[in-house]
Amino acid sequence: MVKVLKTGLFSTIQDLGRHGYQDYGVPYSGVMDMYSASVANVLLGNDEYAAVLEITMTGPTLEFGCDTSICVSGANISPKINDTLIKLNKPISVKNGDIISFGNLVWGFRAYLAVLGGFKTENVMNSYSMYQGVTKQSMLFKNDTLLIDVPLKDFARKHATIKIRETHFTTEYIEVFRGPEFEKLSKGQQDSLFEQGFTISKENNRMAYQLEEPLMNDLEPIITSSVLPGTVQLTPSGKLIILMRDCQTTGGYPRVLQLKETSINILSQKFTGNPIRFMSSTNSE
Known part of the structure; x- marks a missing residue:
């Protein structure tokens, strides 16, 4: 599990959206930047529909309750593990008790945190995407607990890389x-x-x-x-x-x-x- 110590400006769980319910007035929702979210999931070997944490401008502080692997993509909000800066777009191993936090916004506006296997929060209409009136929560709150899979071993692909389109942000x-x-x-x-x-x-x-x-x-x-x-x-x-x-x-x-x-x-x-x-x-x- 992952515990929310601080929420950041506006952090939500999102996947590729809630499709097939627009006739009933239900929005698509889903990650705002599908490109950046897909980068994080691809680098971890996740399914493209795996739910990620979308972080807006100011990041949360999260404590991991198990060993797993993560990847941060999208905006550069100076991500850190235990106060040590980490690289974007790179699979990284985290241990039980590790804390990830975010600092200054360097460029971009929305970052994406993927975990191995995806976040396992409330699923409504075949989607984990948070939306007010559809899911119980529309954003993260302090002391929330986010469920994730506990991997049998460390699957971080330490040499996995992907070329990021710089123009996507400029x-x-x-x-x-x-x-x-x-x-x-x-x-x-x-x-x-x-x-x-x-x-x-x-x-x-x-x-x-x-x-x-x-x-x-x-x-x-x-x-x-x-x-x-x-x-x-x-x-x-x-x-x-x-x-x-x-x-x-x-x-x-x-x-x-x-x-x-x-x-x-x-x-x-x-x-x-x-x-x-x-x-x-x-x-x-």
Whole structure:
């Protein structure tokens, strides 16, 4: 087991999401950055659906109650074991009683802690992903106990490596497709979406990212229609809202763009004040 000594800013258990229940209004949820989470699981030899701990900006402090192996990927939040810095994207053995903690945020925004075999917390609708109203807990709390498998022996693959895409954390470009209501925009509005830069506002979380700069909008609201992670909505006030993993399943704002899956991953590593630019996927081939 793993005991939560401190929670950090916002730490949750996530896997690849809750699929097949959107008709009932249940969000997908799942890890915000599937790329980084998959790196951690692959390096440990876990199944791709294994649940990981998603850590946002400020990390928790955890005490391990058994020997196991871990891997930390994604943002660099200065992870430490017993106050000694450890490397990202590398399988590491931990012993019973070891404490992992996190320090300063160096780059990125969300880190992922994988354990051998994955976390074994509450499973609802075939997913371990925490979400308020679906699971009993929507985030970690102090003194929580997280169940994990106790391996028969140390499986840490000490020489396992993987090349990390640096641009995943540095690029400002977000590749998108045209949304269902894109053609209703004027030529000037369409050009503005791709020619001007945008800034992530302080209103950013697992449900949606809002952008600071408005886009002139004279479109009529649409009949409530389906939305999904990566849908870019345009509000009557001209606010652009990018839906993320915990988004609702329907919405009434025009859907002007749709992020590629890789773009959702990239955006999840950005936070307040970071610049982004939309880039048409058809122009990136």
